[in-house]
Amino acid sequence: MSARIAIAGAGLSGAVLARQLAENSAHCIVVFDERSHIGGNCHTERDPATGILLHTYGPHIFHTDREDIWRYVGRFAEFMPFLNRVKAVTPRGVFPIPVNLLTLNQFFGRTFNPAEARAFLATRCDRGAGEARNFEELALQQFGRELYETFFYGYTKKQWGCEPRDLPASILARMPLRFNYDDAYYNSRFQGIPRDGYTPLIRAILDHPSIELRLGESLTRAARGDFHHLFFSGPIDAWFQHSLGRLRYRTVHFQRLEGEGDLQGNPVLNYTDENVPYTRVHEHKHFAPWEQHQRSVAFQEFSKATEAGDSPYYPVRLLDDKKLFSSYRNLAAEEKGVSFLGRLGTYRYLNMDQVIAEALDFSRETLQAWSDNRPAPSFPHAMGNSVLS
Numbered sequence: 001m002s003a004r005i006a007i008a009g010a011g012l013s014g015a016v017l018a019r020q021l022a023e024n025s026a027h028c029i030v031v032f033d034e035r036s037h038i039g040g041n042c043h044t045e046r047d048p049a050t051g052i053l054l055h056t057y058g059p060h061i062f063h064t065d066r067e068d069i070w071r072y073v074g075r076f077a078e079f080m081p082f083l084n085r086v087k088a089v090t091p092r093g094v095f096p097i098p099v100n101l102l103t104l105n106q107f108f109g110r111t112f113n114p115a116e117a118r119a120f121l122a123t124r125c126d127r128g129a130g131e132a133r134n135f136e137e138l139a140l141q142q143f144g145r146e147l148y149e150t151f152f153y154g155y156t157k158k159q160w161g162c163e164p165r166d167l168p169a170s171i172l173a174r175m176p177l178r179f180n181y182d183d184a185y186y187n188s189r190f191q192g193i194p195r196d197g198y199t200p201l202i203r204a205i206l207d208h209p210s211i212e213l214r215l216g217e218s219l220t221r222a223a224r225g226d227f228h229h230l231f232f233s234g235p236i237d238a239w240f241q242h243s244l245g246r247l248r249y250r251t252v253h254f255q256r257l258e259g260e261g262d263l264q265g266n267p268v269l270n271y272t273d274e275n276v277p278y279t280r281v282h283e284h285k286h287f288a289p290w291e292q293h294q295r296s297v298a299f300q301e302f303s304k305a306t307e308a309g310d311s312p313y314y315p316v317r318l319l320d321d322k323k324l325f326s327s328y329r330n331l332a333a334e335e336k337g338v339s340f341l342g343r344l345g346t347y348r349y350l351n352m353d354q355v356i357a358e359a360l361d362f363s364r365e366t367l368q369a370w371s372d373n374r375p376a377p378s379f380p381h382a383m384g385n386s387v388l389s
C-alpha cells in the first residue's frame with residue numbers, strides 16, 4: 001500500500017526519518033518546514049559578504065562514539081576531522097576548558113603530574129555532603145570553590161538564567177575533568193565537521209524520489225486528515241497550541257563582528273565572568289580550517305528565555321517543566337495518527353548523534369508497527385517510560 005506520510009521539520013530528526021521511511025516503504029513522504037531552509041538548527045550557509053561558511057544557529061561539531069552513526073553520516077557527506085579546543089576567558093586569565101592538567105597547573109601556578117594534581121584537587125573539594133543534589137553541589141565536590149567560581153558559576157548563570165544551585169547536577173556531568181593534557185572539548189571517538197557544512201549533508205539525506213520537500217510551510221493539527229500518519233519534530237507544546245501552558249526553552253541570539261585576518265585566534269572562547277553579557281564568541285572560519293579566507297566573521301552569543309517568535313534551543317527541564325511535559329505526553333498518547341520525535345518533540349537535550357540514532361531506531365519501530373498493522377508509536381521507544389526521565 002502506498003500512502004502519504006507527513007513529517008514536520010526538515011532538521012536532522014525529520015530528514016533521517018524521511019530517508020528511512022522512503023527507502024524502506026512504498027509511501028510518499030512529504031517533509032514540511034516553516035523555515036525557508038532545511039537543516040533545522042544545524043543549518044549552515046555561506047556568508048554573502050565574506051564567503052565564510054556560517055553555522056547560522058551556533059557552532060555544531062559532530063561527535064559520536066558509535067561507528068554505525070559515523071558511517072551513516074559518512075554516506076551522505078565528506079567529514080573533515082575537527083577537534084574542538086575551547087579556551088575560557090576568566091577574570092584570572094585565559095585557560096583551556098574542559099578543566100585539564102594544563103588548566104590546573106596554570107591556575108594554581110604548579111607543575112603537577114596527573115597523580116599529584118588529583119591529590120591536590122581533592123584537598124580543595126567539598127567532599128562531605130553525600131550525593132550532589134544540584135549543579136553547584138556537584139561542582140564544589142568535583143572542582144572545589146575556586147574553579148567553580150572561576151569557570152562555572154558565571155557562565156552557567158548566564159546560559160541558564162538561574163542560580164546553578166537550582167539546576168540538576170546532570171548538566172555539569174556533561175563536562176569532563178581530566179588529569180592529563182588532553183584539551184579536546186569532547187571525549188567521543190569520532191569527531192568532525194562536513195567539508196561543506198551541514199545543509200548539504202541534510203540535503204543529501206533528503207534527496208530521494210519518494211521525498212517531497214515543502215519549505216516555508218508549517219504543519220498543523222488541521223492537516224491530520226490529509227495524511228495516513230504525521231510525525232512532528234517541532235515543540236510538542238506548540239502542536240497543542242500551548243493549551244496546557246508553555247514549556248520553557250532557552251534561546252540564544254548573536255551579535256556579529258567582522259574584520260581582517262584572525263579576530264580571536266581560536267574557534268570558540270567562553271567568557272565565564274558573570275559581568276560579561278555574552279557566554280561565548282565563535283569565529284566561524286576556524287570551523288573550516290581547510291578553507292582560506294582573508295576576512296573573518298565572529299559572533300558574540302547571548303542566552304535568554306524564549307519568547308514568542310524566538311527559536312527554542314535548550315529545553316530547561318526543571319521539575320515544573322518536566323511535569324508539564326509529562327502532561328503533554330499524556331495528551332500525545334491520546335492523539336491518533338501523530339508521533340513526536342527529536343529534541344523539541346520529546347523535550348530533551350540531545351546531541352546530533354543521539355538525534356540520528358533515535359530517528360533510525362524510530363523508523364525501524366514504525367516500519368515494524370505498520371507491517372504488523374499497528375499504528376506507529378507516539379514516541380521513540382528510547383525515550384523510556386519514566387515521564388520525568
Ligand code: UDP
Pocket residue numbers: 088097151152153155156159171172174175270272
Ligand atoms: N559550562 C560552564 N562553563 C563553560 C562551559 C560550560 O559553566 O565554560 C557549564 C554550563 O552550565 C553548560 C554545562 O557546563 O550548560 C555543560 O557544558 P556543555 O558545553 O555541554 O554545554 P551545552 O552543550 O549545554 O551548551
